[in-house]
Amino acid sequence: MKKLLALSLLLGMGSAALAQTTITIATVNNPDMVTMQKLTPEFEKANPDIKVKWVVLPENELRQKITLDVASGAGTFDIATVGAYEVPIWAKNGWIEPLGALFNKNPNIRAAYDLDDLLAPVRKGLSYNNLIHALPFYAES
DSSP, X not given: OHHHHHHHHHHHHHHHHTOOEEEEEEEEOSHHHHHHHHTHHHHHHHOTTEEEEEEEEOHXXXXXXXXXXXXXXXXXXXXXXXXXXXXXXXXXXXXXXXXXXXXXXXXXXXXXXXXXXXXXXXXXXXXXXXXXXXXXSOOOO
């Protein structure tokens, strides 16, 4: 009986270690985000403990849903694509945090993404109080 109990505990701990995390990404339906979605299987293969769920909407509907979600603190989305228009407003409202801590805590991110590569107007548009709060997938000028 003790062996069976020990085996049950080990199996239970093993399944807890393999528990999968699901991240929900809200994004606009455009060609760049369709490309990102196509990369999901590759990401999930490299990160078997993470499952990606996409919520893809037309831009006007996306803005409305994300704004309502963030303003209410519902937390439906783990990641959301937003425009440069929203970033300083949301930062001022405390709905998004500066990314500096993320870069400071993770040397892999810091090495892979050089903030100095951002064009000055893009960086300024994604900042509030001189702190960057979002990163671009692409930028237009």
